[in-house]
Amino acid sequence: MGLLDGKTVLVTGILTDASLAFAIAERTQLEGGTVIATGFGRGLSLTRRVLRKLPDTPELIELDVADPDSLASAAAAVSEITDHLDGVVHAVGFAPEACLGHGMMAASQEEAATAFTISAYSLAALCRTFHPMLCRAPAGASVVGLDFDASRAWPLYDWMGVMKASLESLSRYLARDLGPDQIRVNLVAAGPIRTMAAKSIPGFSTFEDTWSAGAPLGWDVGDAGPVASATVALLSDLFPATTGEILHVDGGIHALGAISPSPPPVA
Numbered sequence: 001m002g003l004l005d006g007k008t009v010l011v012t013g014i015l016t017d018a019s020l021a022f023a024i025a026e027r028t029q030l031e032g033g034t035v036i037a038t039g040f041g042r043g044l045s046l047t048r049r050v051l052r053k054l055p056d057t058p059e060l061i062e063l064d065v066a067d068p069d070s071l072a073s074a075a076a077a078v079s080e081i082t083d084h085l086d087g088v089v090h091a092v093g094f095a096p097e098a099c100l101g102h103g104m105m106a107a108s109q110e111e112a113a114t115a116f117t118i119s120a121y122s123l124a125a126l127c128r129t130f131h132p133m134l135c136r137a138p139a140g141a142s143v144v145g146l147d148f149d150a151s152r153a154w155p156l157y158d159w160m161g162v163m164k165a166s167l168e169s170l171s172r173y174l175a176r177d178l179g180p181d182q183i184r185v186n187l188v189a190a191g192p193i194r195t196m197a198a199k200s201i202p203g204f205s206t207f208e209d210t211w212s213a214g215a216p217l218g219w220d221v222g223d224a225g226p227v228a229s230a231t232v233a234l235l236s237d238l239f240p241a242t243t244g245e246i247l248h249v250d251g252g253i254h255a256l257g258a259i260s261p262s263p264p265p266v267a
């Protein structure tokens, strides 16, 4: 018996087989769930090809989270496949080049606003668009977003860190508003994983080395498995009373005051 037997989950953000969303979709299927995938813009044909690598090739819906018309068409397309959704995975992020790796003075207001629309506001847009279908989930529904710990300022992450802080706050407000409909909203704060989005951060490899050396549990930047299993747990019935939560899946880095490259041995 799988953790997601009988559940239908909409998974955004699959671009390559390195995408966090790909690992989440794969794990969802292995746990008995049905995946409906969304793809975006010029990446759509790449997404279509990559989906064939999953155990079952899911239905693919086109969705630009920044475009209200696209959101409406996606809702109509999903409702032709299913009358309800048990889960939605928000695995979408984008920031213009000036927003990452150039300090906080480089990005224009317009560039920061673009990053906000796609990387943070889109969580509310997805919840609003699929709200009627989430309300029809027989055992309550779960929305899970992907976060990068925004409780402190990181090197290079710059405006994307501000977007993740917005996403964290937004998830708590959505949890407040959607709880009465038995819709949970939680985030998984992942450590760095080598994906297309991560590679667009200049100097990302410095991040990788520090994380792998400093995490109490260690960290493998090539393994999205722990992020996928945590997400699937939040999508499942195992967390029926948890909402507005941020689950850190980062090898333990968030718990440290300072990142030491070689922790002292236990006496």
Ligand SMILES: NC(=O)c1ccc[n+]([C@@H]2O[C@H](COP(=O)([O-])OP(=O)(O)OC[C@H]3O[C@@H](n4cnc5c(N)ncnc54)[C@H](O)[C@@H]3O)[C@@H](O)[C@H]2O)c1
Residues within 6 Å of the ligand: 012, 013, 014, 015, 016, 018, 019, 020, 021, 039, 040, 043, 063, 064, 065, 066, 090, 091, 092, 093, 094, 118, 146, 147, 148, 189, 190, 191, 192, 193, 194, 195, 196, 197, 198
């Ligand atoms: N990779 C990491 O180190 C890491 C760590 C923590 C959190 N995250 C978060 O995980 C999420 C997924 O990113 P990823 O690392 O798997 O990279 P990825 O590049 O594989 O995925 C990013 C996705 O966002 C989609 N996207 C961008 N603009 C869109 C739009 N307007 N409409 C719909 N989709 C759009 C892209 O098509 C792509 O599928 C992001 O929110 C990212 O910030 C990533």
